[in-house]
Amino acid sequence: MQFTVKRDILLRSLNFVQGIVEKKNTLPILSNVLLQLKDKKLSIVATDLDIIFYDEIPDVKVTTEGSTTTSAAILFDILRKISSNSEINFDLKSENKLSLHSENSDFNLLCLPTDNFPTFKDDFEGDEINLNNNTFLKLLNKTKISISNDDTRHYLNGIFLHITEAHGRNFLTGVATDSHRLSSSSLEIDKNSNFSSVILPRKTVFQLCTLLAESQGDLVMQISENKIKFTLGKIKLISKVIDGKFPDYKKVVPSTNNKTLTLPCKDFINSIERVASVSLDRKEGVKLIINKDNVQLSVNSANSGEGNEKIKANFDSESLNISFNSKYLIDIASEVEDKNIKMNFKDSVSPVLIEDVSDKNSFYVIMPMKI
Numbered sequence: 001m002q003f004t005v006k007r008d009i010l011l012r013s014l015n016f017v018q019g020i021v022e023k024k025n026t027l028p029i030l031s032n033v034l035l036q037l038k039d040k041k042l043s044i045v046a047t048d049l050d051i052i053f054y055d056e057i058p059d060v061k062v063t064t065e066g067s068t069t070t071s072a073a074i075l076f077d078i079l080r081k082i083s084s085n086s087e088i089n090f091d092l093k094s095e096n097k098l099s100l101h102s103e104n105s106d107f108n109l110l111c112l113p114t115d116n117f118p119t120f121k122d123d124f125e126g127d128e129i130n131l132n133n134n135t136f137l138k139l140l141n142k143t144k145i146s147i148s149n150d151d152t153r154h155y156l157n158g159i160f161l162h163i164t165e166a167h168g169r170n171f172l173t174g175v176a177t178d179s180h181r182l183s184s185s186s187l188e189i190d191k192n193s194n195f196s197s198v199i200l201p202r203k204t205v206f207q208l209c210t211l212l213a214e215s216q217g218d219l220v221m222q223i224s225e226n227k228i229k230f231t232l233g234k235i236k237l238i239s240k241v242i243d244g245k246f247p248d249y250k251k252v253v254p255s256t257n258n259k260t261l262t263l264p265c266k267d268f269i270n271s272i273e274r275v276a277s278v279s280l281d282r283k284e285g286v287k288l289i290i291n292k293d294n295v296q297l298s299v300n301s302a303n304s305g306e307g308n309e310k311i312k313a314n315f316d317s318e319s320l321n322i323s324f325n326s327k328y329l330i331d332i333a334s335e336v337e338d339k340n341i342k343m344n345f346k347d348s349v350s351p352v353l354i355e356d357v358s359d360k361n362s363f364y365v366i367m368p369m370k371i
Contacts, residue, residue, distance in 0.1 A: 001066025001092035003037055005057060007082050007102070010042075012214075013055040014076040016235070017046040019207050020053045021072040029116045032069035035090075036114075037062055045117070046072055051204055052120055054236040068092050068111045075100075078107055120238070126223040127194045129172070133219050133232070135187045137212040139174045140205055142185040142362050145331040147202050148178035155244030159205055162197035163189075171361065174200075175249050181328050182249060183335075185362040198228055199242035208237060253365055254353045257344035259320065261290055263313035265341045268295075269333045275299045275307035276326040285369040286326040290345075291319045299326065322348045323371040332364045 017033050025031045025048075034045040042057040082088070082102050091099045092111070100107040140159065148156035156178060164173040164186060171186035172195070200208075208230060212219065220231040223241075230237045272286055279301040289296040295313045300306040322345065333341050338358035345352055354364040 001037055001068060002063035004061040004087055004089045005042060007079055007086040007088050008084055009057055009059060011079045013044050014079060016211060017053055017072050018076055019210060020046045020048055020051050022048050023073060029112050031071060032112055033072040034069045034114060034117050036067040037065045047118060050240045052238040056234040066092055067114045068098055069114055069117050070098050070109045070111045074109060124222040124224045124229050129189060129195060129221045131219045131221055133212050136219055137209060139185040139187055140209050142335045143174040143176045143183040144205050146176040146178055146181050146183040155199060155242055155246055158199040158201045158242045160199050160246040163195050177249060180367050182365040196223060198223060199246055201242050204239040252351060254346060254351050257346045257353050259317035259345040261313060261315045261343045262340050263295060263311060265333055265336050265339055267311050268341055269330055271297050271309045271311050272326050272330055275309050278305045278307040280304055282327055285323040285371050287323045287371055289321050290315050320345060320348055323369045324366060325369055328366055332366060
């Protein structure tokens with residue numbers, strides 16, 4: 001196997017690989033990336049057995065075809081340190097030695113035979129759903145903030161993707177919850193999409209966000225019995241989905257919250273950040289005293305002191321005292337597109353509905369804290 005490729009093109013692909021390959025692996029082959037030269041193109045494959053990443057580089061000068069696997073982390077690190085726009089020559093000297101040559105640099109990397117690298121069937125029979133890259137990225141970003149880290153309820157460790165219907169229109173909706181907060185965001189899709197609900201695992205969500213943020217072009221999504229495939233140009237990301245039943249989240253979305261607070265989003269975030277500075281571990285909640293035309297925020301830490309601040313706001317009810325986890329509030333407020341955040345309350349102990357006036361297809365629910 002012998003070929004020449006531009007450093008920047010290969011580095012971009014290996015950059016995505018880093019998030020998939022596990023650094024510490026009981027199976028050494030899973031720390032490696034598969035390089036395969038066939039039909040005048042270079043294929044790059046990486047996997048942790050739950051997610052598979054494929055990329056294809058057509059812009060490569062092939063001398064002899066072949067394949068090998070080598071450490072994804074080491075190859076990435078070398079390429080990162082080689083100057084931009086360099087051409088890199090690869091030559092497989094023997095089954096376990098890959099030579100890499102560029103300008104004044106020479107490296108010999110250890111390889112493992114490709115026979116040990118896992119192979120996968122790529123049979124997806126479900127309908128292809130075409131999605132707008134930016135719109136789907138927005139959906140993932142708005143919902144991923146509420147993904148749970150609790151392994152005892154594995155079915156909450158991802159985003160629940162399913163079809164919903166409203167006003168005669170079809171939507172692909174993403175929902176995530178950790179039982180303290182919930183995020184939901186939707187995007188409109190064609191009616192004829194035959195899509196069965198899936199729970200997209202946390203690691204896949206974050207890899208997909210990286211991929212979408214750095215790529216252009218449309219995204220194609222396809223589902224099989226227990227896997228989901230995303231195709232973006234030459235790149236394919238295939239992932240297992242979480243086996244489990246997502247709870248009926250609609251039950252916890254408040255429908256009778258009629259006390260509305262509107263306040264400037266940026267001021268709200270900055271104010272929480274400032275008063276929360278007195279709490280070193282951010283464990284203390286932020287207390288809100290909501291009046292007709294202002295909100296008083298305070299954080300009181302037994303170990304390090306207290307912080308108080310007041311910001312202008314509009315509240316259409318009598319004053320209300322309520323407390324929240326400050327990080328949860330900041331996470332949600334940071335995803336609101338409108339310059340104002342709209343919070344709907346029932347009382348000081350019931351779930352609060354947060355709306356984004358600029359994005360009618362997204363909402364958030366947050367549970368108050370007892371302080």
